[in-house]
Amino acid sequence: MALVLFFCSSRFELDELATAINHHFGDTPVIGCTTAGEIGPAGICEGSLSGASFSSASFVAGSAHIDGLKAVVPEQIEAVATELREQVGNGRGNSFALLLTDGLSGREEPIAHAFQAALGDVPMVGASAGDDQRLAATHVFADGAFRSDSAAFVVLRTSLPFKVFRSHHFAGGDEALVVTEADAERRIVSEINGLPAAAEYARAAGLGTADLNTTRFVRTPLVVRIRGNDYVRAVGRVNADGSLQLFSAIEPGVVLRVAHSVGMTEIRRALFEELRQHVGEPSMVLGFDCLHCKLEAQVGEFHGAIEKLFMDNHVVGFSSYGEQFMGIHVNQTMTGVAIGKTEVKCDA
Structure with a gap:
C-alpha cells in the first residue's frame, strides 16, 4: 500500500484507535480525520469508520501535516507542496492532491488557497473534519496521532485515469x-x-x-x-x-x-454519469459531501436515493464541515476525485 485514508466518527476513543491503526499499518502512511458521518460500501453511516488504500502498483504517494493552523503562513504550505511534489516525482502518470483540515479552525480558505497556488497545475480537492455535529473539537490524523488545529496534505501520482470534481445543486x-x-x-x-x-x-x-x-x-x-x-x-x-x-x-x-x-438527486446522477464518461467504471470515488447536503436529503426524504447513488458508484468518504476545490473553500457541496480501473498508457 502506498497510502491509507480513513474517516471515522468522533465517538471513537481516538487514542485507542490511533494505537490500533499504528499497530496494523506499521510504516504505511496513514491519513484520516473525524467526521459528521461516514460514506462507504455500507452506504451513508454514522458512528462508524470507512476508508481505502491506494496500491503501490498504481500510485506513488507523498503526505505531510502542519500543526498550529492559526499561525501558519503561506510559505510553510508552499514548502510542504514542494516537498510532496518531489516525493512523488515526475515519472509515469498524473497527479492530484488532497487536503484534510480541522473543521473548526476557521482557516480553510487561506490554507486551501496557498496549497493550490503552490501546487500549480496539480488539481486539489479536500474537506474539513467534523465531530458528529457537536461543534466541540475536530481532528485530523497524521504521523500516527489525531491532531486538532492541524491539516494533512497528500499528493498522489497515478497511472490510472482520474477526474476531480465539484458539484452543488x-x-x-x-x-x-x-x-x-x-x-x-x-x-x-x-x-x-x-x-x-x-x-x-x-x-x-x-x-x-x-x-x-x-x-x-x-x-x-x-x-x-x-x-x-x-x-x-x-x-x-x-x-x-x-x-x-x-x-x-x-x-x-x-x-x-x-x-x-435545482434537484440534488438529479444533479448527483448526472455527476456520476459524467465521471464514468471520463474514467469508465470507477474503482472508487473519493467523496467529501457536506453535512448540510446530508441534512437536506434527510429533510427532503431522498436520502435513500443519494445513498444508492453512492453505493452504485463506489463512493468512499465522509460528511464534512466544509469542502475545498482548486483552492476555494465552499459549503453544501460535494467535492472529490473519481478513479478508474484501467491504466492510462503514457510516456515515462
Whole structure:
C-alpha cells in the first residue's frame, strides 16, 4: 500500500484507535480525520469508520501535516507542496492532491488557497473534519496521532485515469445582498444592505426571522458568484444579536444571493454519469459531501436515493464541515476525485 485514508466518527476513543491503526499499518502512511458521518460500501453511516488504500502498483504517494493552523503562513504550505511534489516525482502518470483540515479552525480558505497556488497545475480537492455535529473539537490524523488545529496534505501520482470534481445543486436568485458589516475572522455577518443580517436574509428568502432554523438554512443557503460560478456559503445559525454565523469566509462588500435547489438527486446522477464518461467504471470515488447536503436529503426524504447513488458508484468518504476545490473553500457541496480501473498508457 502506498497510502491509507480513513474517516471515522468522533465517538471513537481516538487514542485507542490511533494505537490500533499504528499497530496494523506499521510504516504505511496513514491519513484520516473525524467526521459528521461516514460514506462507504455500507452506504451513508454514522458512528462508524470507512476508508481505502491506494496500491503501490498504481500510485506513488507523498503526505505531510502542519500543526498550529492559526499561525501558519503561506510559505510553510508552499514548502510542504514542494516537498510532496518531489516525493512523488515526475515519472509515469498524473497527479492530484488532497487536503484534510480541522473543521473548526476557521482557516480553510487561506490554507486551501496557498496549497493550490503552490501546487500549480496539480488539481486539489479536500474537506474539513467534523465531530458528529457537536461543534466541540475536530481532528485530523497524521504521523500516527489525531491532531486538532492541524491539516494533512497528500499528493498522489497515478497511472490510472482520474477526474476531480465539484458539484452543488443550487442557483442564486437575482436580488443582490451586500454584506455591509462582518467579522471576517469569526465568519459572522452583522449587516446586509445596511440592515440586521438575519432579518434581511429572512426577507429575501420569503421568511420571517422566527422561521429561521437548520431546515430553512439547508434549503435556502447563500451563494457568492465568482467568475460566473455560484459557490455556496452555508448559514449555521442566527446569533442572539440578529447576526448570521456562516461556515465560510465573509467580509464587507461581498455580494450574496439567496439560493434555491435545482434537484440534488438529479444533479448527483448526472455527476456520476459524467465521471464514468471520463474514467469508465470507477474503482472508487473519493467523496467529501457536506453535512448540510446530508441534512437536506434527510429533510427532503431522498436520502435513500443519494445513498444508492453512492453505493452504485463506489463512493468512499465522509460528511464534512466544509469542502475545498482548486483552492476555494465552499459549503453544501460535494467535492472529490473519481478513479478508474484501467491504466492510462503514457510516456515515462
